[in-house]
């Protein structure tokens with residue numbers, strides 16, 4: 001026994017050493033993995049697999065949570081207690097929720113020095129919109145439509161997380177959602193597959209960089225495969241039933257895009273899809289992901305989702321669940337402990353093929369080699385670097401940059417905004433205005449409370465005005481991560497009078513209202529999309545004494561804002577913007593940054609319209625009123641349209657579109673050009689959006705589909721000609737056999753500043 005124990009680590013060192021040399025030689029030559037390095041990795045994986053027992057291979061497929069940050073229900077204590085024992089046996093391939101160099105090093109040391117083969121752990125963490133320095137929540141970032149800034153934000157997140165010992169993030173979430181009730185819309189890129197695909201690519205590239213073996217890049221994870229964003233009635237974890245066309249054309253494209261970008265891992269989902277839980281879904285994980293899309297990274301389950309197949313009514317018991325998940329292609333078990341406990345037995349009974357275990361272990365080891373963990377398992381464990389890198393000034397600058405770009409101006413009557421820099425009496429009202437935690441948003445496990453710049457602080461930096469603050473009412477009396485009690489104040493109006501008094505004498509009232517940071521995110525579904533608590537009452541009470549109100553919204557999802565749109569002169573959608581929130585908002589309010597964000601989700605007029613989205617189907621009775629009859633598709637009480645459509649957002653300047661031309665170059669290529677002019681008084685940036693409508697097809701197409709966009713900056717009076725090329729990729733769609741086709745026929749091309757644009761040109765392919 002002793003001889004084996006000694007020999008194997010030596011062999012491992014040899015593998016590690018040679019891989020280190022190879023990697024050094026490769027680093028200078030290649031940015032991404034070259035064919036030779038891919039071959040080297042495959043040889044190393046082969047060599048290692050040959051040495052591994054069945055139990056050790058299964059060990060690679062087992063992931064444990066760390067000891068403090070829980071991001072799911074608390075694990076069963078019996079299993080949790082086995083963590084160290086399993087670590088030492090080499091029965092753990094990964095840990096999540098482990099952070100900080102000291103902690104990671106301690107656990108990694110056990111894996112490397114105390115197990116038979118010394119295989120390093122891959123350390124996963126939910127680095128969703130930053131590690132300690134937070135960027136805006138992902139939905140907000142998506143409102144920037146700025147792919148470079150989004151990529152930069154992911155780069156910063158990766159660099160900080162990597163410095164804290166982490167080498168794998170469970171991001172980006174690329175689930176499309178059309179339902180603002182679902183709390184996790186804050187974590188995605190909104191309702192549109194084209195925009196979401198571009199953003200998914202930017203995020204993956206930001207996290208993974210061009211060389212995964214560097215110690216400041218981390219593996220990304222496309223999640224949740226698939227259709228988690230279509231949870232019925234927006235209720236978290238609910239059943240999903242999605243038809244083939246929606247699956248192929250709406251749900252899948254952002255996932256496919258992450259593969260194009262080289263994403264190294266996928267996470268499956270809690271939901272069932274058409275009767276089969278995603279975790280046990282062979283069609284999703286093997287047929288589509290691994291066979292059709294040729295994904296060669298690995299799939300991790302979601303937290304406990306293997307075991308949850310019993311509750312779904314798909315597996316008889318835990319052992320059966322492990323069998324289904326492994327056969328379906330779930331490679332790693334997050335927090336069900338069923339692989340480590342059941343898989344070896346299932347293989348011996350012939351219920352799971354050993355080839356599937358080999359394949360899963362191979363995929364996991366491959367990513368570990370690519371990360372360079374065999375070269376140096378402690379490459380992410382440099383305490384000095386941790387001290388120097390986390391919270392760097394440059395990261396705050398990047399966070400501020402994308403925070404400004406994420407703000408969407410929803411209304412600005414009589415140019416109330418930007419505020420004057422001098423001589424105005426400004427009342428700032430609302431608990432969220434002075435809050436230094438809430439704007440960090442949900443998914444901020446490693447960020448410290450009270451580290452965001454508040455709006456009050458941001459505005460105080462502008463000293464030319466008289467600024468008076470009054471809270472008016474508490475929204476939250478404290479924020480909680482894991483329980484529902486959000487301490488929303490629904491009764492206490494005792495501080496209204498003071499706020500009213502302050503508002504009465506002000507020239508302008510800035511009210512910061514909305515949701516607290518943990519009111520959106522996982523398991524934070526809502527049926528009411530209004531302002532929580534007594535905030536609406538406060539707003540209306542202030543409105544009675546001063547109508548000059550700028551409403552600044554802090555929220556993680558679209559809200560219903562009819563009263564606000566009707567009564568208030570100015571509305572600024574400022575989401576939850578992360579660490580630099582208050583500075584970004586102040587710069588926009590004072591005109592040092594001209595807002596350019598555009599909504600990535602439609603804002604409904606009523607919750608009853610949800611799910612609501614711009615790329616709907618016409619139906620046999622299009623949504624245009626038919627005179628003198630009720631027999632058309634509509635509601636009796638609310639218009640069909642959203643209050644603010646997808647792609648909508650104003651600027652302090654105005655833009656004019658003209659001279660739209662679309663020219664068919666071949667049966668699969670169309671050139672489009674348009675002229676954009678800045679017709680207002682401010683320099684500004686516009687997101688020029690191109691939509692198509694395929695008038696008739698073998699599978700019906702939406703009334704509009706985004707197929708191109710460009711960010712254009714113009715000075716006052718400046719014009720620019722913008723061109724787009726539509727190719728097969730933009731003109732085609734997936735039929736119900738899953739084939740991508742382009743069909744000849746009539747198309748309309750629309751270009752403008754939102755999805756309602758009327759400027760159009762027609763072509764025939």
Ligand code: NOJ
Pocket residue numbers: 071072096126170223302303522
């Ligand atoms: C559950 C969430 O659904 C998933 O997105 C997350 O990555 C895991 N928990 C780990 O925290």
